[in-house]
Amino acid sequence: MSDSWQQGVGELLQKSRISFLATEGRDGPETSMAPYAFHRGLILLHLSGLARHTANIEQHPQIGLMICTAESESHSPLALARLSLQGDVRRVPDEQLATARSAYLKHIPEAEQLFSFADFHLFEFTPAVINWVGGFGKARKISQQQWQQLSGGVALPGD
Numbered sequence: 001m002s003d004s005w006q007q008g009v010g011e012l013l014q015k016s017r018i019s020f021l022a023t024e025g026r027d028g029p030e031t032s033m034a035p036y037a038f039h040r041g042l043i044l045l046h047l048s049g050l051a052r053h054t055a056n057i058e059q060h061p062q063i064g065l066m067i068c069t070a071e072s073e074s075h076s077p078l079a080l081a082r083l084s085l086q087g088d089v090r091r092v093p094d095e096q097l098a099t100a101r102s103a104y105l106k107h108i109p110e111a112e113q114l115f116s117f118a119d120f121h122l123f124e125f126t127p128a129v130i131n132w133v134g135g136f137g138k139a140r141k142i143s144q145q146q147w148q149q150l151s152g153g154v155a156l157p158g159d
Contacts, residue, residue, distance in 0.1 A: 008134045009142070009150055012069060012081050013038070017108060021045070022064035023056035030056060036067070037107035039100045041151035042124040045089065046104055046111055049119040057123070061088050065125060079135040087128040091121055100124065 019036045022029055032053045037044045043065065047054045057063065068082040069075075092100045100122055105112055114120045130142040142150070 005132055005134055005140055006150055008081055009132055016067050020066040021053055023053045024060040025056050035108045037104040039103035042126055044100055044104045045123045045125060046120055047123055057089055063089050081134050084131045085127040087126045089123050089125045092124050
C-alpha cells in the first residue's frame, strides 16, 4: 500500500470486491459478507430478500460496512489496509436501476444470473462516517468532502 492515504484507499477499492456487512438483528448485531461495487459515488450491494441481513436492513437501514485488504502470508494482519464505514442503505430507485445494475455487473460479472432471481434487490449505501486504516499506526477519519472528491476522482469499480 502507498504512503498516501488517498492512493491507498483507491488501491484498496480497485483490488477488493468483498465487504463485510454489519446489521442490527433481532438479537443484536449480525455480520455477513456481501460483494460490492460503486455507482455515482455510492456503494452498491446486491442482496437476497431471503437473507437475514436484508430483513435487518428493512427494520434498521443503518449499517456498518468493512472493506479490507485480503490477508496474505507476507503481511501482518495488523498491517492490513481497511475502510470502516457507517451510514444508511436503501433500495436503488427504479429510475436508476438499469445504470446501477450495469455498474454492479461491470465489477461483479458473476452476479448476472442472480439478477433473474425475484428475491434479489440492489441496494445503495451512503456512507456517513468513514474511517481509513492504512496499516499499523496509519489511521484517519475521512470527511464527506474528501470521500466525494475521492469517489469522484478515482476510477472506482463500477463507475
